[in-house]
Amino acid sequence: MTETLKQKVLPVLTIVAAIGVIWYGFTVYLNAPWQIDQYEKSATEWSMNDLVRDTMAHDRPVLPAPHQVVVEIWKTTVQKKITSKRSLIYHSWITLSSTLLGFVMGTFTGMMLAIFIVENRAMDKSLMPWIITSQTVPILAIAPMIIVVLNAVGLSGLLPKALISTYLSFFPIAVGMVKGLRSPDPMLIDLMRTYNTSRWQLFFALRLPSSVPYLFTSMKIAIAISLVGAIVGELPTGAVAGLGARLLSGSYYGQTIQIWSALLTAATLAALLVIAVNIAAQITQRMMGVPK
Amino acid sequence: MTNLQKLLNAAATLCGFYALVTGIGALSPALLVAAGLVIAGGLRLSPVLAGAWPGAWSIVMRSQFDLLISFVAAGAVLAALHDGMAGAVWAIAIAAWLHGWLAVEKTIADDARSMGHNWVVSLGVPLFFGFWLLFFWEALTIGLGIPTVLLPPPSMIGARLVSSTAILMADFRQTFLKAVLAGYAIGCGSAVLVAILVDRNDFLRRGLLPIGNFISALPIIGVAPIMVMWFGFDWQSKAAVIVIMTFFPMMVNTLSGLSAASVMERDLLNTYAAGYWQSLFKLRLPAAMPFIFNALKINSTLALIGAIVAEFFGTPIVGIGFRISTEVGRMNLDMVWAEIAVAALAGSASYGALSLLERRVTFWHPSYRTE
Incomplete structure (x- = not known):
């Protein structure tokens, strides 16, 4: 136990602490010019201590200090009612729901595509290059337009945002699943042939089980990217609800603390989602009897 | 049949x-x-x-x-x-x-x-x-x-591509040639250098690898408004967003790539009495190339997305992202799709060029030898 502590936890904590120190340093450095300007306007005497204290207490700092962001998050999560429009939990839930819907749809689409590609050579040759090309379309960049257009057709609310997430998340799933479905050792496939298995028996008994580890690795990427899609999808809705809307309204009104608190919340959400997929992967693998 | x-x-x-x-x-x-x-x-x-x-x-x-x-x-x-x-x-x-x-x-x-x-x-x-x-x-x-305000047919988009070449070129220059290339080069280059430095210290490597992996999964694109506030409306702020977006995937991949050379190969170089730099340039960097190219490919799409999204938060009156957001407002969907086509072409071309380069550089890799 102490060994893992030394090998894993200690280095990570050191780096996190170093990032914190650098962040505080930059807070003082970036906010100082404005603060010094203020001192000179009011002709007050100031020492280095005053400067450090005051740069960390701006209402709209260039870079907020970490504790300011933490206080803001605390205020907008614990001290607000969940139903309040100012509660970050409310906004997170909006973003999370479209993330999950998009992720589920993307995973399903990706798996279906992968199955078609592996089972039919014509599909492989025609689809695979286009699947790669599809990701060079900067979908995040045109997400606002797609949302507006889908709204005009009558699709509004959760689904348009989820579709952006779907478009982003099907790609890692499809690519990973194709790799996974093709991963069985040729020896094993030959063995199945000697058993006179049908195509579908081969698929369900050998290909599908061997693709599971690849699927979960892809799902970790896909769920993180779904969250990004949902956040960007919220930008054009006129800053109504969701973490993306918080980012946008923060940038309209120069509320930097609000931007950073939304960013940190999104980061926490991403971490929780990836951890959830990880746990699901471990449970599945244990049920499938994969040795650690 | x-x-x-x-x-x-x-x-x-x-x-x-x-x-x-x-x-x-x-x-x-x-x-x-x-x-x-x-x-x-x-x-x-x-x-x-x-x-x-x-x-x-x-x-x-x-x-x-x-x-x-x-x-x-x-x-x-x-x-x-x-x-x-x-x-x-x-x-x-x-x-x-x-x-x-x-x-x-x-x-x-x-x-x-x-x-x-x-x-x-x-x-x-x-x-x-x-x-x-x-x-x-x-x-x-x-x-x-x-209705063409919802989805214009490809023939209309093609006509627009031909008739507005000058505007499209100007936008391409602003977004791709200035912001994307600068940000991509700085982000990927600095990440490789940092990874090589970090790799010398085991403690740093153990600390940075999980954190880098974590940050790669974050919606970093959210820093776009902050960068626009810090670096102004021109391409520098977009390049800054791209630097941050591309840095961590590249660092993480290079770090894992640098440890990809097998013990046997390292022992061989030790018996040749190779120094640190010799073994770095002759063995470990070449062995890391498949990982580095993987990150380069991921980053090529990330960079384009970063530049275009950052342009939504403020930009001079030129650029792919600027054009998309204003033309959507004016219902000129054919122009929007023409910009998308330009972006997709630029993205596919970079991806294709990287794939060809990868084939040349990592010709020894098993995935290219089996054909």
């Missing part, structure tokens, strides 16, 4: 019959010819014909014949699009597509039997698929009368 091929052929023939029966009086001459060809294609299924003239039968069974039917039918449908789409025309469109699929199935079946790399298959088949995507996009938008 496999069962799937027979099924495709039969389905196409049914569509041809349907078109002929319902539209015999209304169809244009070109469409009638197309329907006739489709039905002629269906006659190949008859065993009588195969027995009577085996020589002629084997010629008309070729994939080129299916290709011909599909292109003639598709052309006839495109020519008739603006006169309104009746059920018979849709049936011919579907028959054309089925014959196209059949041609691909046959070509690939032939290719599987022959040895070696076939450029027709690896390049032609995807292009053919792209043609059908555009064909149905065009047919559906015009045939169903979808």
